[in-house]
Amino acid sequence: MNNNKNSMMVPIELLRKYDRPGPRYTSYPTVPVWSDLVGIGQYRLALKEASAKTDKPLAIYCHIPFCRKRCYYCGCNTTVSEQTDAVKNYLDCLFNEMDKTAELLGDRKKVSQLHFGGGTPTYLNNDEFGSMMDRLESLFSFEKDGEKSIEIDPRITSNEQLEFLSKRGFNRVSLGVQDFDSDVQEAIGRKQPIEVVQEKVDVCRSLGFKGINFDLIYGLPLQTPKSFAETLEKAIEMRPDRLAVYSFAYLPKMRANQAKINADELPPAEKKYQLFSLAVEHFTGAGYRQIGMDHFALPEDELSIAQNDGRLFRNFMGYTVQSSDEMIGFGMSSIGYIRNSFFQNISTLNKYQKSVNELNWAIFRGKKLSEDDLIRQYLITSLMCNFKLEFAKLKEKFGVEYSDYFKDEDTRLDEFINDGFLKRIEHGLEITPLGRTFVRNIAMTYDTYLAKPDSKGTTFSRTI
Numbered sequence: 361m362n363n364n365k366n367s368m369m370v371p372i373e374l375l376r377k378y379d380r381p382g383p384r385y386t387s388y389p390t391v392p393v394w395s396d397l398v399g400i401g402q403y404r405l406a407l408k409e410a411s412a413k414t415d416k417p418l419a420i421y422c423h424i425p426f427c428r429k430r431c432y433y434c435g436c437n438t439t440v441s442e443q444t445d446a447v448k449n450y451l452d453c454l455f456n457e458m459d460k461t462a463e464l465l466g467d468r469k470k471v472s473q474l475h476f477g478g479g480t481p482t483y484l485n486n487d488e489f490g491s492m493m494d495r496l497e498s499l500f501s502f503e504k505d506g507e508k509s510i511e512i513d514p515r516i517t518s519n520e521q522l523e524f525l526s527k528r529g530f531n532r533v534s535l536g537v538q539d540f541d542s543d544v545q546e547a548i549g550r551k552q553p554i555e556v557v558q559e560k561v562d563v564c565r566s567l568g569f570k571g572i573n574f575d576l577i578y579g580l581p582l583q584t585p586k587s588f589a590e591t592l593e594k595a596i597e598m599r600p601d602r603l604a605v606y607s608f609a610y611l612p613k614m615r616a617n618q619a620k621i622n623a624d625e626l627p628p629a630e631k632k633y634q635l636f637s638l639a640v641e642h643f644t645g646a647g648y649r650q651i652g653m654d655h656f657a658l659p660e661d662e663l664s665i666a667q668n669d670g671r672l673f674r675n676f677m678g679y680t681v682q683s684s685d686e687m688i689g690f691g692m693s694s695i696g697y698i699r700n701s702f703f704q705n706i707s708t709l710n711k712y713q714k715s716v717n718e719l720n721w722a723i724f725r726g727k728k729l730s731e732d733d734l735i736r737q738y739l740i741t742s743l744m745c746n747f748k749l750e751f752a753k754l755k756e757k758f759g760v761e762y763s764d765y766f767k768d769e770d771t772r773l774d775e776f777i778n779d780g781f782l783k784r785i786e787h788g789l790e791i792t793p794l795g796r797t798f799v800r801n802i803a804m805t806y807d808t809y810l811a812k813p814d815s816k817g818t819t820f821s822r823t824i
């Protein structure tokens with residue numbers, strides 16, 4: 361048990377009280393309220409309109425959907441393909457999307473942030489990855505000090521691949537770790553010896569990668585407070601710059617691969633609260649700063665510094681200090697944000713490829729934000745990223761007085777204030793260190809769509 365005086369305890373009663381289905385707010389409005397009335401036509405128009413802002417950098421997300429084997433817990437958009445030409449066919453589609461997008465963007469070429477997610481981006485060999493980078497670099501102009509990040513699976517990523525990525529300008533990596541306990545690894549179908557993770561961390565460090573991130577998951581089968589505490593301490597010993605600790609959402613009816621998980625081995629709700637509480641306690645005790653509900657960063661990491669200065673942003677790629685407010689998504693299931701509208705590509709491989717081959721595009725849904733959406737998006741992002749809302753900034757940006765515009769919502773904050781999550785400061789609101797764990801619950805107060813009976817039967821994951 362970590363006894364550092366800086367460690368933060370999150371009372372189990374509060375976790376129990378506030379654990380309810382709710383959005384993660386990687387976007388506002390959230391995906392369930394997007395509509396298929398927004399499609400390819402609107403996307404092309406938005407790209408054309410966006411082409412005028414030639415000095416504004418873009419962010420790019422590229423989705424690589426392939427994996428060698430499906431992990432039992434996986435909830436990602438991924439595919440295990442036996443076809444030998446699967447990667448080539450997919451890259452052809454990606455290149456097509458990239459060419460057509462760049463064509464409409466004209467002279468708007470600057471990119472400050474590039475992220476590869478999956479699936480397993482390093483499923484691609486260096487030649488395949490190199491051809492993708494060549495294509496991107498021929499179409500866009502990447503800023504020298506920009507961010508290039510990639511998710512890696514330590515089991516299949518070779519040291520040569522890491523060297524290659526470093527040479528191609530990648531400066532951030534995120535390692536899928538989940539849990540170091542071998543019984544838990546067996547139960548989730550992902551054997552990954554700790555030595556493999558340590559080796560990749562060492563190689564990444566020697567190559568100069570910054571912002572090394574570990575993804576962990578709590579609520580997995582066979583996890584106990586004792587075993588998870590050991591995982592947390594092992595992670596801390598490796599001293600990644602950042603850690604994310606996600607809640608496992610067990611939805612075997614929606615995700616067939618999760619049927620392989622033995623439901624009897626899952627920790628019950630009370631244990632799950634304990635596991636999360638342990639993560640906050642161990643990481644804050646080891647000097648990490650809590651960034652958002654389930655992310656942690658070393659104080660010297662740029663995410664912590666940006667949060668301190670109120671410059672932290674959040675998008676589908678996670679927390680970031682890059683301020684590009686427009687984003688392009690390439691590949692199956694990817695999401696973009698252009699001209700105050702969200703756009704998403706089709707999420708199944710065959711349908712995505714068919715659409716790109718026939719129509720050059722694969723957008724199937726999206727959402728154009730109203731002025732009210734933009735105001736709430738700003739407020740929710742401020743709370744989620746910087747744990748603070750300054751009324752003057754809201755007024756400066758949108759010309760609205762908080763006390764008038766959010767009169768109703770404000771009356772619902774008392775419970776959070778009484779529970780010690782939130783305090784009123786001069787001309788603003790501030791979330792306390794304890795309230796960081798409950799920031800999704802606080803943000804829900806301002807989500808106007810949650811009150812509407814639409815949501816198409818969507819079940820959000822639970823907030824804890």
Ligand code: SF4
Binds near residue numbers: 427430431435436513
């Ligand atoms: S490696 Fe990641 S994306 Fe692939 S199956 Fe496992 S969890 Fe899912």
